[in-house]
Amino acid sequence: MTTLRSPRVMMRPHGLQDLRDLSEMWVIPQVVEHISGAPLSSDEVWAKLMFHIGHWQALGFGYWAVLDATTGHYLGMVGFAVRPRNTEPTLPDSVEAGWVLHPKVQSKGIAFEAMQLAYAWADEHQNWDKTHCLISPENLASLKLAARLGFQPFQEVRYRGGPSMVLERVCAP
Structure with a gap:
């Protein structure tokens, strides 16, 4: 499996050992507010x-x-997925990028650093023309991160009864 590293983070595919950390993270109000x-x-x-x-x-x-590259503590998740979501109108036919970080490390550049690693890996190992992300228009921090990563507004959709923004990023040739 693919492990990626930077000075501050180590990234590896999820395994069963992550169940406890995921369970703890997905009940935090700041984590779920704009997602579920x-x-x-x-x-x-x-x-x-x-x-x-x-x-x-x-x-x-x-x-x-x-x-965390030093302590090994779980900080969150970033990456790519194929998600057939029920949106109106439907999402573009591309891989969806996403990120969810524990509130204790938000606004410290960790998500940006981790997504840069993820995109460097994708540019080398995948043949994607573009990726997209789906973000609540109220999630200003995530919209700011998407812009830093090179995402551009693509379309507005309705998802789970509310408005969402679809942003698109062209991948490296």
Whole structure:
């Protein structure tokens, strides 16, 4: 499996050892506010973990667990997925990028650093023309990060009863 490193983070595909950290993270109000709107149940966290593990097994890419490079503590997740979401209108036919970091490390550049590693890996190992992300228009921090990563507004959609922004990023040739 693919492990990536920078001075501050180490990233590896999710494994069963991440269940506890995911369970703790997905009940934090600041984490779920703009994503699910409510804490995830234990079976929802389990399904999310299986989704991440399965992506790597079936597609050769997915989300990485982001760990502190020094302590090994779980900081969150970043990566790529194929997500057939029920949006109106439908999402573009491309891989979806995403990031979710623990509040204790938000606004410290960790997500940007981790996504730069992820995109460097994708540019070398995948043949994607573009990726997209789906962000609540109220999630200003995530929209700011998307802009720093080179995403451009693409379209507005309705997802889970509310508005969402679809942003698009052209990948390196």
